[in-house]
Amino acid sequence: MTSLLKEHILIAGKIIDAAKAGDQAKVTQFNKEWFRNADEIVTFLSSANPNWNKQVLTNMFYTHLKLTSAEVEDRLKGDWTADIKTADTNETHLIHMGDFLTTGIVKQFPNKFK
Template sequence: MWLIAQRFQTTIQDISLANPGLDINNLYIGQMICIPQRYSRPAPPVGISSTEQTLSNHVRLLWEQHVYWTRMLILSIAFGLPDAEFVTHRLLRNPSDFEAALRPFYGEGIASKFAELLTSHLTIAAELVKAAKAGDSAAATDAEKRWYANADQIAAFLGGVNPFWSAQDWQRMLYDHLAMTKTEAVDILTQRYADSISTFENIEQQAMAMADTMTQGIVKQFPQYFS
């Protein structure tokens, strides 16, 4: 839906208003979608190569795994499940997987630095949930402060390695990600499970936006690989 909105120079909200009952998260081939008339003149279509599609699929998978395993760890910590150590181990594989995906484009140094920053992002999140569960407000406040500082570092880092990635955009997206993840954790800890699921659906959609931003930046920066 995001790609459709971009092509017709409109917004997802406007398309949704023009299509009552449309499930924007469950589109299918051959589906008829009405575009508001003022946006009926599409921009020239741009072909997507198989290599770009492969990268997009892989980056989306990595961000999907990022938020899913984060949720699983929140649940494991909240309920004291015996799988917490194993879930943590799997979650912390995510930065290494991102590192492997970025290495062919940026080399070992940049890829490993991103993995380092992303690992801190995840470990601080775990600290925050544990502190919140224990009722240690001082530790929770300290962890949250470091969490946002880490988000600033990630945004600045990404903005510095790719001219098509905006540090401000990444900061905004990461701040949204942190805020929603905190809400999700609080919902689970306070037994508002339906709310936590609703929040997680928003987290998932926003993760796809971050994935697409990452892919589009790489494709623009390295067009020789995607012609």
Template structure:
């Protein structure tokens, strides 16, 4: 894949993340936008700790299988569909984690939104690989709109999660996925690894805020 395709995706997506809370040095996420609740300062019960671990595990899987799909899609590997199926199942697992607290309808809707996030990411990757500017711009815009939809949906579910903070976190997630795609198209393997490391740390922060918000909202379910 030519450098032109890599430059194309970087130039196309950069304007869409201007509001994301990302510092230029090392892609460090600004913590000033995080919710100001007393998250992580409380003494967590065993059930709350276990819930937090599960939330972290699922979002790390999100990064793992997203990265695996990017490798398969860009390289045209035979396992692309199998990896995609596993990645989509991860989104279902995340939605299922929310069901005991918000109900099946909310969990299923979250799964739908997250699976749309994955399918749109695949279209962005395909357009970048093909060097198709029109499709890249189209699917990148839809990808960010989907992030807005996820942020709006989560913010409505829990008062501890502000829409702007969620939006910034999700936009940063998209930027780091984009960094990985660009690095692989350029065969910049160190850049690829760096983007994955950054995205893992970023999504662990995201997972912690989600789990803390749920524990705070439903304290009776985390008493043991």
């Protein structure tokens, strides 16, 4: 899991660098890698906990990636209003994602959460 998360962050950095350079081909390439990495994270997580539905988790990760990409685009355009709105939307989404993961852990280990 650690290597998947490290890769996740490194790919995000590559996307940002390519976007700053205006290299749309590289942005597209790295985005494909990012979604592949998200699929690997979801596969790992859903196999670790039967309470984490793979499709639900996939949708959550994809939404997060799309919102993060939109935020980068807004920021690079200097559209601060859109940047803030997208960041707020992504934060709310990540809170819900955290709740989903937490609920799965509690269901998997109910005796630990009495």
